[in-house]
Amino acid sequence: MDIPELGWKEQTVLSSLAIQSANSPEKGFVSYRAEPSIFQRTDLPIDSQRMGMLKSLFTWPGFHPDEVEAVAGTLDASALKQFADGRQKFLVSCASCHGSDGRGENRMGPPLVNSEWVLGDEKRLSLILLHGLEGPIEVDGKKYDAPEILPVMPAHSTMDDASIAAILTYIRNEWGNQAPPISRRTVGGMRLTTQGRVYPWSAEELNQHIENLE
Incomplete structure (x- = not known):
């Protein structure tokens, strides 16, 4: 049948x-x-x-x-709640540019699937949401720039630390992505250390900033 x-x-x-x-x-x-x-x-x-x-x-x-053994992955019960909350917030605030499937929307935003920016340094990722990102960016071996995507990703600094952490935890563990969750403490720490910044990062500047933190 x-x-x-x-x-x-x-x-x-x-x-x-x-x-x-x-x-x-x-x-x-x-x-x-x-x-x-x-x-x-x-x-x-x-x-x-x-x-x-x-x-x-x-x-x-x-x-x-x-x-049954715990589901494969890095998320415990607390992080799974973050994941669920982050999914709802992502669909409202981010999916219009990055797509509900994380593959990016034409002339809007680059993909999040298998993105080193998503799966990489959690501090760097937090700063992208806090202050935004402008200019060209390379994702998974492909360069994205206007007019293929928007020239600037806006800041989401009006969101509270927990909401940003939830979104980041979600995108790091959806669509086949797998990376540790991000805590509200991490987001809050990065917000504090970059207090007063009003301009979005460029990819080069952001990478340099993270290197200087190490």
Whole structure:
């Protein structure tokens, strides 16, 4: 029997359930008599980390989330809550330029998938959101510049430290990215040390600034 393909509605529901499971205080609260057939599919639109998050909502004979090893990755329970919060904030504040899939929007923003700027130094990444970035930037071996992307990424310094940290934790662990979470303390520390800055960074200047901190 042919297995029907998942439509965009089903994919959206599955992804949303996986993300929201991070905020659920209960694990395994939906009980089945056998493993749901959905988990036997190989075409689900979620990665292994979010699959583990989704499975944690269910239990069946021989399977209980409390008895399963932690999902592969670097995120503990606290960071998973950051991830879920960051996803919502990212969709509101960042997706219009970088795309909900993190691959960037034409004439708007560069990709975040497999980006050394996202996966690299957490202080450098924090400063990008705090003060913005202007001029050309190289991401994953490709140079991006206006008019392919906007000439300036605006500052998000009006956001509080926790919100910025949540967004950064999210983009570092979505779309196949995997990197340690970023704490509000890190963001707050960088905000304090660069207090008074009103201009966006250039890629070269920002890299030099991080080198001087080391």
